[in-house]
Amino acid sequence: MILFTYKTNSEVSEINGVYRFQIDFPSSFGLKFVCMYLFNIDNTHILIDAGLNIPDWKKTFFSELQKLNLSIKDIDYLIITHEHPDHIGLMKEIKHKNPNIQLLMHEITHDVIKWMTDPKNDDEIKKSADELTARTIKYGITEEMAKNIFGFSTSMHRMIPYIKPDRILNDNDEITFDSTKLKFIWTPGHSLGHICVFEESNRHLFAGDHILSRITPNIGTSMMNPSIEKKFDFTNILDYYLKSLDKIDELNPKIIFPAHQEVIYDPHQRILEMKKHHDTRLSEVSKMIENKPLTPYRISQIHFGEDLDGMNTLLALSEILSHLIYLENQNKIKRIEKNEKIYFIKET
């Protein structure tokens, strides 16, 4: 993997008392930058997410922090929304520079990071990757493509730094301050242990990748450690995601601070749009298989195009699959197995 020669543009803005660190992201996923957020409640500094572990990115973050006359030692809490590498990159370094910081993350996020980073689990991780590869081939991808994609994704896991959190979060946990409360909402969908952080008095929602301003985040499960698989059934992940959107809508946030793209000033409207988008995709997908059965991979090619790179092929497939499984659970479509491939067709 080439990591990375690029120009790190950055911008720090203040929105309603919240500092937004927007730093460029060297990516082909259509996401231009990653944001970390910093705010203060009753002299307690709270940082949301830990960016990317790339030298340029790191340098930019620390120098922008300095421009605000703050050092990492001034930060009291680091809250992780989910385990993707652009959200946890600097957490080990930050904890190292400020051992007093309280590092918080959801139980599942911790389980996933711990599992993936422990060399003792190498065999289990390999087995899980092999199973995922086999399953993906059944969904229509060629063997060669699957091997390319998953060779990459297992090596990714070595890039994630493990560090023990100071507190494990569960759904609806809270921290109470004199002037307000922070509430943690478990929002599985984009990742299994994803959380949003809600600051009650300003009704600010720090949404990680759960709600973005212009695109809908990728939904899907990838590799999973066996202990999580035993505890939860995430097969119908789109159902979890849509319910997670409702949970946020019920909180009635005033401003959403997402990890990518623009700040959202009309959260309810945006949530409605995103739900509509999934409804539309559900009907498009089921229309494609009205008369003839197709593999999930073929559907993803028709829907997203045929010239995607390995990572985007996987994202497109998992997106389509989450919609197919949702429809299957509603008994609107069914799966057929033929020549070791899985096809879906509309129920008649």
Ligand SMILES: [Zn+2]
């Ligand atoms: Zn993410």
